[in-house]
Amino acid sequence: MSLDTLRSPLSFLRSALPAIPCLDLLEAEQQWWSTEALAISGAIDRAGTPWVRMFDRSGKRSDEILYPPEYQTMLRRGYRSGVVWRALEEKSLIPAYLFMYTISFYDPGICCPYTVSLGTAVPLSKYGSAELQAGFLPHLLRKDDSVWQGATWMTEIEGGSDLGAGVKTIARPAGDGWLLTGDKYFASNAAAELAVVAARPEGAPPGVRGLALFLVPRHRRDGSLNRFIRRLKDKIATRSVPTGEIELRDSEAYLLGPADAGIYLILEVLNLSRIANSVVSVALAQRAMADALAYAECRTAFGKRILEHPLLRHQFEHRLQSLRSALALAWESVRLLDQVWMERPPYSDRYHLFRLVAHLAKYWTAEFAVDTAKWAMEVHGGLGTLAEFGVERWLREAMILAIWEGTSHRQILDGLEVMERKQAHKMLFTLLADAAPPAELQQMERDVQTLLNLPAEQKEVQAEAVFRRLARFSANHLSA
């Protein structure tokens, strides 16, 4: 396998995946990004956190995000290409994630708007009333620049992972809809025309069981703003996602699904993002390696190109192997999600297998992305520490991937839970049985079982080492 496969997202995907649907469209996307949008993405990153213009000249609250116009050019391309509408029209997520891989090789942040738009369209189409669907879905699925964006606003200041305690936003019934009041602290794609929002209906029980999921449009029926952007978060990266703090103040909202099953809808939305995070992490790692390769080919030290130095050459080859493993694990999670994404509770066993693989993939790919970005900076030597050369960007982007959609702690503990409660590891071992040598497989099974048999606190303490081995084991054998 040649280092040349690193040079573009599709050359690597072609070398690693058995079949790629809509390849022509992906080639066009890759072509456009590599010639036009690459420089736009760099400029957006350099420009730092964008501004919000809160009031227009007449003193009316407007909350307009001041990106340079070419941001819209870059962003809309993906919507037109079908990163959202294709999923619902073609009843498959595969094209969406292929587009995301291709695009995030060039800009790892911009797949967040796409993912949360998908995460808005999917629950609306699964759980929305006919009237809601008729009113809102067509806007999200337009194939031109009038398309609406979606957003998925769950997290509040008191907590990301602990949604049960963290969500304080209250929903009050009002006429045929609801009014929501509360503050969302990490609200990705803050400018979206439509958002799905976690809130607690007045009188609902505490904890996750009392949560419901609502649809919240940007504007009220009377045309005024329905939610406010208090400010944009000053993130270290993903500058192409405007992540804001959102204030809901008696904001008009519509319930999705039953009021007492919101937590399932929320978790289904998170599935889409978690898998996107894995796919983007692998693409980012590939990009960092591609940049390192380009540098190692042109830089000379001690009389030869540094790529020809044995230690560095070895690192490239070894890391390429790891990249293939990481992609295999991420792609298995895509494949499984594509099988279960239209399920509703109660879920099948396959859904629980998906959940385990998703946690392994999120964990493993993000670790790999961070490590690879760090390594790529080191390959660049001193230049790696300079904003001027852009390679430091990949580490910033990777750290966000490592934290979004749950840090490693979260993946480990949630993975543990799905193994304990649903025996998901057994399905995983069945899945790996063809590829993994029996002795290794049995050893791995024993290790997992030993962990699961530990007393609760001890189990948590030991979980990391076993989970890490299980992730590597799965990745390696899925890529074989």
Place this chain on the structure above:
Amino acid sequence: MSLDTLRSPLSFLRSALPAIPCLDLLEAEQQWWSTEALAISGAIDRAGTPWVRMFDRSGKRSDEILYPPEYQTMLRRGYRSGVVWRALEEKSLIPAYLFMYTISFYDPGICCPYTVSLGTAVPLSKYGSAELQAGFLPHLLRKDDSVWQGATWMTEIEGGSDLGAGVKTIARPAGDGWLLTGDKYFASNAAAELAVVAARPEGAPPGVRGLALFLVPRHRRDGSLNRFIRRLKDKIATRSVPTGEIELRDSEAYLLGPADAGIYLILEVLNLSRIANSVVSVALAQRAMADALAYAECRTAFGKRILEHPLLRHQFEHRLQSLRSALALAWESVRLLDQVWMERPPYSDRYHLFRLVAHLAKYWTAEFAVDTAKWAMEVHGGLGTLAEFGVERWLREAMILAIWEGTSHRQILDGLEVMERKQAHKMLFTLLADAAPPAELQQMERDVQTLLNLPAEQKEVQAEAVFRRLARFSANHLSA
């Protein structure tokens, strides 16, 4: 051993080092930093790369770096405390590195100016003529705010580690001195009043053997600027070091030591920085842990403080152990340097042992600092990705530590060389014999020997894994 030792640099040093000279002074330093300078350091980092004002109003080139005034307050404190003068006056480097540890817990960048000032004073005092010493040394050793700063400018655009090929700066004899012309690409402490500069005398042979070391003052004898700051590098961190590109244009210079032994002088200067880099890396890791601890104590999830979650608690305790190991390795390199820093070529065996330990320490502490900074960001969850909370700074700072003074590649290959040529590993194993269990020690020795016996290219390919094990092995047993 309690997590409480993490809270301040001296509480940790006291828990880990057998004795600490000038403890009262260090306590005062720590007190001042924790109450006054901490906020200054944060403001300097937030302000980004400072400006250079190149011309004064009258059109005269002035190259003044526009730091806010409190930068000087912060910087000068350390000089007054003796981070430089104490080494020469007390004939020991121990106080200098103790100060650096204490200070870099609060600002990891500011030890760079101190180190390069030390790296200017030491060769001047070892190799400078009586006249040069009389003319310049007192300025560097002043105990008030009129103290001069030093700088060590070696690297040029074509290469950091490959000095033999990379240094194109030419020195021409002129009167009783020299004139230097060339461009330095990574010139730390660009505003220094005095620098030691690597250059090649006209007619000298190519490669490292043709290099000489020169003293270059900021101003010419006629009062005009003797070197120009083309610009400051836009680094991702260490904003408290103004790192510039320096233009030497017939700059007045004075030779240090013999013209054909410059490479030894250069490497002696690098010793001082490499050890500083290790000490600072450990302090940075401690700081990231201290911040994570403070956060984990106040943040609640799932009904309890996150510090009480078993997985996180375990990570804290395990990492504290690693911190002690990292300090032990770094401090061993300090201790050895303190024994050999006044040697001149030909060097003793102990000098070569020092070199090996220095490479192991630089490598291991930087890896640990990066890993710990990443982990501390993850402990903070989403807040870890926000500029507002400051924890992301530690990863930026750590990445610079991982690259400055040689990336891991460089440490591995140079470590290999000193083992091959000088059998330094044998002295290391002797050093470790008391602490390490004999069986483990023998296994480690066999692994190293096996590596050294490989053919050249294969040896380089395999070196990383062995070097990593050797570093961890040494760190663990030195801390025992």
Place this chain on the structure above:
Amino acid sequence: MSLDTLRSPLSFLRSALPAIPCLDLLEAEQQWWSTEALAISGAIDRAGTPWVRMFDRSGKRSDEILYPPEYQTMLRRGYRSGVVWRALEEKSLIPAYLFMYTISFYDPGICCPYTVSLGTAVPLSKYGSAELQAGFLPHLLRKDDSVWQGATWMTEIEGGSDLGAGVKTIARPAGDGWLLTGDKYFASNAAAELAVVAARPEGAPPGVRGLALFLVPRHRRDGSLNRFIRRLKDKIATRSVPTGEIELRDSEAYLLGPADAGIYLILEVLNLSRIANSVVSVALAQRAMADALAYAECRTAFGKRILEHPLLRHQFEHRLQSLRSALALAWESVRLLDQVWMERPPYSDRYHLFRLVAHLAKYWTAEFAVDTAKWAMEVHGGLGTLAEFGVERWLREAMILAIWEGTSHRQILDGLEVMERKQAHKMLFTLLADAAPPAELQQMERDVQTLLNLPAEQKEVQAEAVFRRLARFSANHLSA
């Protein structure tokens, strides 16, 4: 009169004012600013709009403004020197405005915090109940760094000058106090511990007659934040004033004076700021001239220093004369305010004379400051357009002075009103009778009377030209 008087604020004040109380203290202030704080002020301006850290690590709203620490050093100096406490303790505003002139020569923005702190202490001491005074006044009058700052928050998004229509903030009685809810759009000194706030008690009539003035502390009695900083305004200058948008949400408040006389209290507060604006405008103009002078003395063109070119020399001398006139007018407004500031409604004739002179002074000094700052940039030629040289700052600062406390339109129309309703021009002409030649005075009187006799719309159209002449006439003859 020599150009040398331009070089420092006190050298000019001494040349222009008959007597200067507390000269020693002012000399010390000038000395400290010219040696220490000048560079701090420059750094604050270069750093741009500061950040607000809205939440602390534990997720609690904190709204902390992230100035570099030396900002506090600079700011607190003036409070200690007595820019606020001296007024109440010495029963005179003269020292306050002398300090402001001296300080704003170095930083024209920092007098805003001082002025609004004064504008908080004065109504509290005039109109506050004994209990309110006992509870809050001592904090504002402390002579050490624990002093509280004040703020005067009137303006809302819908309008600055039209307070009657613009103030939508509502006050509801609650226990022994009030609760305020509303948004203040231009809230200077957003970090102040105490603010006086215009609001409309529930049920009060519309327009200015329904306004009341309240005292609003930063924290509630339970220690939580009593008002929120939505964001800081991104102003072109006065970076040393944190001007924010403030959200009041059931904020605890205390009524000052009668609930139906708030508009008088508000206007009394504005008197203090309007006069400060005039004094600062003159100091800024002096500073711009001082910088131009320093440049013109060192820059050479066509064979001689540009100060020696006749056209430029003439401009300097002519402008120095205008500076004296502007100071005379501003100082007359100070002198009159010092006589009337403790009056309460109904006011004396002298109060109305003060009002007219205040409008003339605000208008004239701001125009002069802008024009002088523009001229100083032109004296610097191309350097004047560069951020590097700092002279462009004065135009930015001056434009804020021209707009704050009412643009020229406002001064003209309000000046017209006080002439029409209170015949204030007659008192002005009496005041000028000694200094102005009788024929000129009579002509000026006729012009004003002709204006006042016009039909309403025509009067407004013609007002600007007459008001401008009246301002210049007054300034010239007051300085004679």
Place this chain on the structure above:
Amino acid sequence: MSLDTLRSPLSFLRSALPAIPCLDLLEAEQQWWSTEALAISGAIDRAGTPWVRMFDRSGKRSDEILYPPEYQTMLRRGYRSGVVWRALEEKSLIPAYLFMYTISFYDPGICCPYTVSLGTAVPLSKYGSAELQAGFLPHLLRKDDSVWQGATWMTEIEGGSDLGAGVKTIARPAGDGWLLTGDKYFASNAAAELAVVAARPEGAPPGVRGLALFLVPRHRRDGSLNRFIRRLKDKIATRSVPTGEIELRDSEAYLLGPADAGIYLILEVLNLSRIANSVVSVALAQRAMADALAYAECRTAFGKRILEHPLLRHQFEHRLQSLRSALALAWESVRLLDQVWMERPPYSDRYHLFRLVAHLAKYWTAEFAVDTAKWAMEVHGGLGTLAEFGVERWLREAMILAIWEGTSHRQILDGLEVMERKQAHKMLFTLLADAAPPAELQQMERDVQTLLNLPAEQKEVQAEAVFRRLARFSANHLSA
């Protein structure tokens, strides 16, 4: 005349100029700018001074200016439309200046690249050898995006207006060309592929008589960089012009015209920029008024839209009249330049009349632009001081126009000279004879003559007042 003419550049030009060639093309330009490029221009301004990437990854000096890609989109549009090629192809400057007026209503800076490209093409086509023209002219006149840009680099650190003393750049003959060494301090359009550069051939006499004009390409014949961008100037505005400091180091160059007549060529180049500056100043003033109008129509105070307040309404109408006068004066300078731009020394009387009108127009239009921008800020009240609303930009832009191409001092003194030496005022009075009332004209003539009869120093002191009156007089009667 209606305020509606303010709303677009062409609506105003159509109301004020008798005939407009290529109106269709201008309409298309206006349409594109108002819908597409307006937002790009705003984003470029907000982004601040762009970066220079000095080295590529391989360590080769590249000096690439990091504008966002849409900058090129915006810039190239004008070249394609013919802002340069049309002048040479159609033998008329009228279309060029019409395009500049139209474009600079939207972006006042971007006409600088166009002007200096014209200022490169014109002397090359007038004075270049056949070989030089064949080699370089076609690149400048291309009608697609491969077009080259030009630049006119005269000014050095020691002086703008005093070229005779200020230009220290030395030209040495080398083969069939020259090698230039020196530093240009205000080098507009620093990224241009070709520049005309003022330098002094070795051995030439001091002063302006020793200057020659050279053509300097961006790259040497061997492909390496022929000049270096030391840095970009951090200007307060015109962010769409990359103004740099340029280092020439034995840069390859070609002589234009005779080596001893360079000063004439230089002044001919400056003619083109000075007239552009006047045209842009008027367009900027119109833009500021258009923004003020849009605001005054939507903002309400005291019960009605502020545009309906008599004082403000009157100001709008009066200022619109002044805008027409300013355009008339500027356009007279365009019309005259269009008649004389192909002249070579010795020049006609008409050329000297042009010079006087050009000085009056540069002076008057810039003063008017600054005053109008200040007024537009004041119309916006507090919003005028906020970066968020964009209106403060016009004052920054206007200040650059007031300083570039000679401050008012320069225009006054140079205008005086052409009246004294060439009696240009007599031709001006002839020109105005039809429009101006005879009595006023005679009075104006007497005032000028009185001035010219004064002793030298006195003449300079008095010049400003007379020059100002003459400019206003000419503008008013040309617009009648």
